[in-house]
Amino acid sequence: MTQHATEGGPVHLARNLGLFDITMVGVGAMIGAGIFVLTGIAAGPAGPALILAFALNGVVTFVTAMVYAELGSAIPEAGGGYLWIKQGLPAWNGFLAGWMSWFAHAVAGSLYALGFGAYLASVLAGFGLAPSWISEEHLAKAMAVGVALIFVGINFKGVSETGKIGNIVTLAKILILAIFIVSGMAAIFRHPTYLDKFTPFATGGIAGVLTAMGLTFIAFEGYEIIVQAGEEVRDPKKNIPRAIFLSLAIVVPIYMLVAFTAIGAVNPGTNQPTWQWLAEHAELGLAEAARQFMPFGATLLLIGGLFSTMSALNATTFSSTRVSFAMGRDRNLPEMFARIHERTHTPYLALAASGTLIIFMAVAIPIADVAAAADVMFLLLFLQVNIAVIVIRKRYGDKLDYGFVMPFHPVLPAINIGMIAFLALFMFHFSTVAWFFVVGWIMAGFLLHRFYAFPREREAAVTPVVLHEKPAALPEQFRVMVPVANPNSAQRMIDIAARMAQPVNGQLVLLHIGKVPPQTPLAGGRRSLERIRPAVEQSAEVANKFELDSESLVRLAHEPWRAIVDTVEDHKIDFVVMGWKGRTLAPQTMIGRNVDKVLKYANCNVLVVQQKATIPARRILIPVVGPGSAALLVPIARLLFDESDAESRLTVLHIVPPKSSDAHRDARMERIAQALQQPGSFNTQDIQTLLEKGQIELKSTKSKDIVRSIATRTRDADLLILGSSRANWFKRTIVGRKPYRIARRSTCPVIMVSPKTLGVRFSMQTFFHFFREEPER
Amino acid sequence: MSLEDLERTGITLPRDKWGKRKLNSTVNRPLFLAAAAGAIAGGILMYWGNGGVATWVGAMLFLVSFFAAVAIALRAVAAQCRGATGNQTADASQRASRS
Numbered sequence: 001m002t003q004h005a006t007e008g009g010p011v012h013l014a015r016n017l018g019l020f021d022i023t024m025v026g027v028g029a030m031i032g033a034g035i036f037v038l039t040g041i042a043a044g045p046a047g048p049a050l051i052l053a054f055a056l057n058g059v060v061t062f063v064t065a066m067v068y069a070e071l072g073s074a075i076p077e078a079g080g081g082y083l084w085i086k087q088g089l090p091a092w093n094g095f096l097a098g099w100m101s102w103f104a105h106a107v108a109g110s111l112y113a114l115g116f117g118a119y120l121a122s123v124l125a126g127f128g129l130a131p132s133w134i135s136e137e138h139l140a141k142a143m144a145v146g147v148a149l150i151f152v153g154i155n156f157k158g159v160s161e162t163g164k165i166g167n168i169v170t171l172a173k174i175l176i177l178a179i180f181i182v183s184g185m186a187a188i189f190r191h192p193t194y195l196d197k198f199t200p201f202a203t204g205g206i207a208g209v210l211t212a213m214g215l216t217f218i219a220f221e222g223y224e225i226i227v228q229a230g231e232e233v234r235d236p237k238k239n240i241p242r243a244i245f246l247s248l249a250i251v252v253p254i255y256m257l258v259a260f261t262a263i264g265a266v267n268p269g270t271n272q273p274t275w276q277w278l279a280e281h282a283e284l285g286l287a288e289a290a291r292q293f294m295p296f297g298a299t300l301l302l303i304g305g306l307f308s309t310m311s312a313l314n315a316t317t318f319s320s321t322r323v324s325f326a327m328g329r330d331r332n333l334p335e336m337f338a339r340i341h342e343r344t345h346t347p348y349l350a351l352a353a354s355g356t357l358i359i360f361m362a363v364a365i366p367i368a369d370v371a372a373a374a375d376v377m378f379l380l381l382f383l384q385v386n387i388a389v390i391v392i393r394k395r396y397g398d399k400l401d402y403g404f405v406m407p408f409h410p411v412l413p414a415i416n417i418g419m420i421a422f423l424a425l426f427m428f429h430f431s432t433v434a435w436f437f438v439v440g441w442i443m444a445g446f447l448l449h450r451f452y453a454f455p456r457e458r459e460a461a462v463t464p465v466v467l468h469e470k471p472a473a474l475p476e477q478f479r480v481m482v483p484v485a486n487p488n489s490a491q492r493m494i495d496i497a498a499r500m501a502q503p504v505n506g507q508l509v510l511l512h513i514g515k516v517p518p519q520t521p522l523a524g525g526r527r528s529l530e531r532i533r534p535a536v537e538q539s540a541e542v543a544n545k546f547e548l549d550s551e552s553l554v555r556l557a558h559e560p561w562r563a564i565v566d567t568v569e570d571h572k573i574d575f576v577v578m579g580w581k582g583r584t585l586a587p588q589t590m591i592g593r594n595v596d597k598v599l600k601y602a603n604c605n606v607l608v609v610q611q612k613a614t615i616p617a618r619r620i621l622i623p624v625v626g627p628g629s630a631a632l633l634v635p636i637a638r639l640l641f642d643e644s645d646a647e648s649r650l651t652v653l654h655i656v657p658p659k660s661s662d663a664h665r666d667a668r669m670e671r672i673a674q675a676l677q678q679p680g681s682f683n684t685q686d687i688q689t690l691l692e693k694g695q696i697e698l699k700s701t702k703s704k705d706i707v708r709s710i711a712t713r714t715r716d717a718d719l720l721i722l723g724s725s726r727a728n729w730f731k732r733t734i735v736g737r738k739p740y741r742i743a744r745r746s747t748c749p750v751i752m753v754s755p756k757t758l759g760v761r762f763s764m765q766t767f768f769h770f771f772r773e774e775p776e777r
Numbered sequence: 778m779s780l781e782d783l784e785r786t787g788i789t790l791p792r793d794k795w796g797k798r799k800l801n802s803t804v805n806r807p808l809f810l811a812a813a814a815g816a817i818a819g820g821i822l823m824y825w826g827n828g829g830v831a832t833w834v835g836a837m838l839f840l841v842s843f844f845a846a847v848a849i850a851l852r853a854v855a856a857q858c859r860g861a862t863g864n865q866t867a868d869a870s871q872r873a874s875r876s
Binding site for chain 1: 783786788789790795796797798800801802803804806809816817819820823824826827828829832836839840843844846847850851853854855857858
């Protein structure tokens with residue numbers, strides 16, 4: 001039997017890995033094809049400054065490692081970076097991070113598999129054992145496929161087997177590199193003049209060092225695999241950060257010493273500089289260097305290369321599987337990715353998919369450019385993680401149990417974001433094709449998210465509807481929704497909503513919300529349905545009086561605003577009418593927590609009605625900033641206006657700065673009058689009639705203090721209708737949110753109208769809101 | 778994964794502890810800054826030395842600083858897991874340096 005994400009609750013892996021195991025996983029992932037294959041290649045652009053490139057990569061990596069240590073200790077779940085980005089950044093970002101991470105790890109695995117194939121083919125050719133009927137290139141590819149299959153099999157058998165084999169392989173290759181370094185050092189100290197080979201040092205200048213950094217960055221990303229295995233680590237709060245730092249402490253000096261030895265101990269025998277000689281031998285540079293100064297050097301290095309590529313392949317198979325497993329569990333990929341085998345407790349389908357991807361890439365794709373693309377993807381992934389650490393600390397910092405907290409937050413991650421972005425962009429200079437791959441893969445990810453992941457994420461996250469009463473068939477209609485908290489106080493809201501719907505024969509939607517405590521799953525809130533049912537019936541009776549199509553539904557939610565936003569989206573609501581007690585005492589809220597959130601996240605027109613408002617009203621004051629707000633507010637005011645009394649007045653007030661000329665003011669008023677008479681509004685004809693009867697008066701005044709001016713005039717009004725723009729958050733925040741200040745100083749009841757904004761603009765606003773959001777209590 | 782999901786999987790602190798702990802880093806900031814400055818200075822020396830003595834002094838300085846940074850981070854992990862606050866650690870290190 002197989003455990004499934006949707007059967008019997010969430011799926012978790014066994015915690016089998018101790019500090020040594022998990023450190024070796026990180027070291028094994030880092031000391032792989034990167035150092036063995038890329039040392040020779042990277043020596044070309046950097047020259048002897050390859051040592052510096054490794055050191056500087058160590059600095060960049062150390063800062064990101066602190067981010068990983070902080071988040072890995074606090075959120076030790078399979079998925080690591082992908083999960084944090086999902087937690088800390090908007091949802092599509094999380095999906096893309098997982099998508100990129102999966103691909104990057106799988107491609108890195110392909111690179112290591114191909115590296116293994118090339119080394120083994122070279123060994124076989126050296127011993128004369130290579131079959132003659134196949135070219136060395138094809139033999140290498142066949143070996144790559146074979147070794148990828150073997151490690152898929154090993155990973156399928158389970159974590160402890162993976163850990164033991166990984167530990168042996170990692171220790172073996174550290175030993176070989178240690179022999180390489182010691183032999184090389186001995187050669188250098190026997191011939192002190194060998195140190196002259198390091199002058200000139202940075203032959204390619206700063207650009208050469210940066211190119212080498214970009215080329216070899218993949219050799220530093222292994223600590224990410226430590227957190228990918230977070231769910232399988234014992235005492236993760238302590239062991240994950242320790243393993244991250246220890247693995248870096250092992251790897252960075254080894255890389256620097258290998259570079260020092262490779263350049264210092266080789267004697268090309270001509271006047272050719274050593275770094276050029278290494279660059280000429282490219283991926284076999286290190287093995288050729290070892291042949292010169294190390295007993296059985298080439299053989300040992302080839303064996304080391306075989307071990308390294310194997311352990312790196314092991315680690316990347318492990319990590320790419322864990323990312324796809326986590327994505328399956330979150331329904332970003334088909335849920336079968338989250339299935340765990342009953343006997344081995346490994347995510348076998350995620351493993352099969354990752355193995356297929358590794359083999360496919362190894363066989364079919366030009367590996368050099370795709371490996372560079374994987375590099376850029378790792379950089380972009382780390383960049384997002386550095387942003388996520390800032391957001392997560394801000395939103396959940398006081399709710400998480402950290403094993404490590406990075407210092408100088410958020411300055412340090414901000415500096416790192418700059419460094420990583422620079423390095424990623426610099427890679428464009430190194431490989432344009434890599435960037436094409438990156439952009440292509442990201443675009444494919446966007447499409448997959450839009451058409452596959454997003455609908456499922458939403459389906460999973462949406463607040464459930466537990467009762468839905470509606471007419472048999474409803475045409476596409478103008479829909480006005482009233483969230484009903486209390487049927488008695490909601491009567492006024494239903495009245496207003498009905499007045500809005502009647503002129504266009506629209507529909508009323510009455511939303512009741514079953515509030516579920518945060519610690520209780522939403523499904524557990526179904527019991528509250530019986531408690532809500534009388535209120536549903538009572539408000540439906542009120543709605544029926546207006547002879548309109550009406551619909552009642554009950555949603556369960558931890559927070560009411562989420563239910564309102566979900567219904568706006570599901571039911572294509574045009575207007576939401578919400579009640580407002582009048583003042584808010586809650587800190588950091590404008591009107592009230594739920595209304596604020598609805599204004600932020602519901603893309604429809606929202607009417608916020610102060611509960612003491614009496615409808616219809618005789619004297620309505622409508623301050624307008626221009627023709628646009630007049631065209632929105634006056635038709636709404638008309639619906640709430642009592643025209644039966646000839647003395648009733650609907651006053652449209654336009655305030656201009658004191659320095660404005662009379663001509664300018666008159667022109668503005670003329671445009672406002674024209675806007676009121678333009679067809680298109682849902683009750684233009686009525687407005688025309690009122691204008692003719694003189695019940696709508698257009699006034700203008702000059703004033704410096706708009707808030708005071710309007711507040712003073714509310715003394716002669718029964719109702720104030722204000723427009724509240726959601727578009728210009730900067731102005732609202734910095735200038736002081738005038739509508740809210742007016743509403744608070746008004747002596748008569750207030751209705752605030754917040755218009756729907758354009759889709760793209762709304763998306764940008766919600767994006768900014770996401771980062772500005774205060775921590776949830 | 779939402780905050781509720783994290784709460785259900787036992788990753789968050791108990792609700793009654795939310796907002797009650799000040800999030801301080803246990804990393805000894807002066808020492809960490811010194812290590813970072815040492816690493817950067819080491820890098821600059823390596824480049825500037827052009828393969829001469831300064832390059833090797835820079836490399837050594839970089840490695841020493843790097844190991845120091847790792848040691849400071851490991852110490853911070855131990856302190857964090859013991860529940861010490863950053864201020865306590867900093868105070869302790871200041872007391873140690875005075876004595």
